[in-house]
Amino acid sequence: MKRPVTRRLLAALATTAAVAAIGVALQAPQASAATGGVTGFATQNGGTTGGAGGATVQASTGTAIHTALCNRASSSTPIIIQVSGTINHGNTTKVSGSSCNTAADVIELKEISNVTIIGVGGGATFDQLGIHIRDSSNIIIQNVTVRNVKKSGSPLSNGGDAIGMESTVRNVWVDHVTLEASGGESEGFDGLFDMKNDVEYVTLSYSILRNSGRGGLIGSSESDTGNSFISFHHNLYSNIDSRTPLLRGGIAHIYNNNYVGLVESGINSRAGARAKVDNNYFKNSKDVLGTFYTSEAGYWQVSGNIFDNVTWSSPGTDTNPAGPNVQSNTTVSIPYSYTLDAASCVPSVVAATAGANKGLQVSNGSCTPVSPSAGPSSSPSPRPSASASTGPSPQPSASPTSSPPPPSGTNLSLASDAGADGSSKASGTSYGNVKDGNLSTFWSPAGATGDISVKWSSAKSVSRIIIREASGSGIGSWQLLNGATGAVLKSGSGAGTITFTATSTTKFTLRITSSTATPKVAEFETYAS
Helix, strand or coil: CCCCCCHHHHHHHHHHHHHHHHHHHHCCCCCCCCCCCCCHHHHCCCCCCCCCCCEEEEECCHHHHHHHHHCCCCCCCCEEEEEEEEECHHHCCCCCCCCCCCCCCCEEEECCEEEEEEEEEEEEEEECCCEEEECCEEEEEECEEEECCECCCCCCCHHHCCEEEECCEEEEEEECCEEEEEECHHHCECECEEEECCEEEEEEECCEEEEEEECCEECCCCCCCCCEEEEEECCEEEEEEECCCEEECCEEEEECCEEEEECCCCEEEECCCEEEEECCEEEEEECCEEEECCCCECEEEEECCEEEEEECCCCECCEEECCCCCCCCCCCCCCCCCCCCCHHHHHHHHHHHCCCCCCCCEECCCCCEECHHHCCCCCCCCCCCCCHHHCCCCCCCCCEEECCCCCCCCCHHHCCCCEEEECCCCCCCCHHHHHCCCCCCCECCCCCCEEEEEEEEEEEEEEEEEEEEECCCCECEEEEEECCCCCEEEEEECCEEEEEEEEEEEEEEEEECCECCCCCEEEEEEECC
């Protein structure tokens, strides 16, 4: 049903653009490879690992993304594609190959599996170009912005959906993305996050959806009820007319989201859908939960939500709002573990964590944003294929569990005069593996603790180090030492980015003093800034 976009929706765009510009100027975004931290229903059905265990490639055009998919040995060969810059129609062409099925007017993830697309550096923006997932499984999309995708007008892409999934899609995790439009259907836009025709085991987390007539749907019609097991958590829905989301059949878990300025309706459960709606914060909105625009009822189980300046319509033939006295009318069983933030702090924790270029921070369940390595994590073993066409899944050999993008500048560990040493090395590993630029090799100490160092023939000034772990690693506490003097520069725990006062020396040493599993350092990267 076509719904007009209100003036308030369009008027907010200038403010949104200004805030976005300020945010880009003030932030220093970092990102980690999406091989851990999967939450919600995407942890089920064998789990979602994306391209973990595969090669890592860089792409700054849509054509390069398609080329990376097409250059794989098979359609199921795992791959991590690190994306930067602006991806648009001008730099996106169809690429052909036996391991891909691409198109010129969309980022096409069709008939493939085991893929991660992650924005790095200053992030990646898909401008007027949608992402389409069809007949595919085990996909991760993280830290990107998709904006102004149109189904009418020019240029056209993806039926007007920012991210769309259809036709036998399994296990997708979309995390820390920003999806936005500049109006509704009359302005040429459709949904921001749509799923139809047999889509299951999907999580949308820590994301922003804004300035659109339609947030998204699960099921394209009242008869398309075979989509299910979708989680939405810690997302911001802002300045949207309706569909946050629209549910037709199936089960959805909707928790710790912040809804602001929903113009016509919000969570629209219909055609037998069942939604578990926990600890969300709804503000300055209308009809935020119920069954709308149909007589085919849906259902909800509610707890802990806050309704701040929410108005409700009177019930009618095709209108059945849940409020003003919101009560449960079903029960929904959730098969995975999760920790709820209190609804009262949802606006602040979502503001700090949701969207692209926010450093991939998550909540620790106590209303406190934390880095990904310290946040809740569910890292399932590589999952089996969802169908025969997807082929074998990646093996957990030495894929990185934490792979933040390098900051701007040169990795000094790859310099011609760089070397490496340490206190001990486990059989089959090498000190030099931490400075070979290869994430599939690693160093481990002979025991549970030990030292690993990078050194040079002449002093280097370094203020940032990135420690990348291999799969199954469990670095606990550590000290970073000036290897030439023995001075402790920093202490901490876990892998990732270490920043400290710029130090000029010929050697840096990571001293691992405890571990939760065998430490495995894939790369020890050093940067001047």
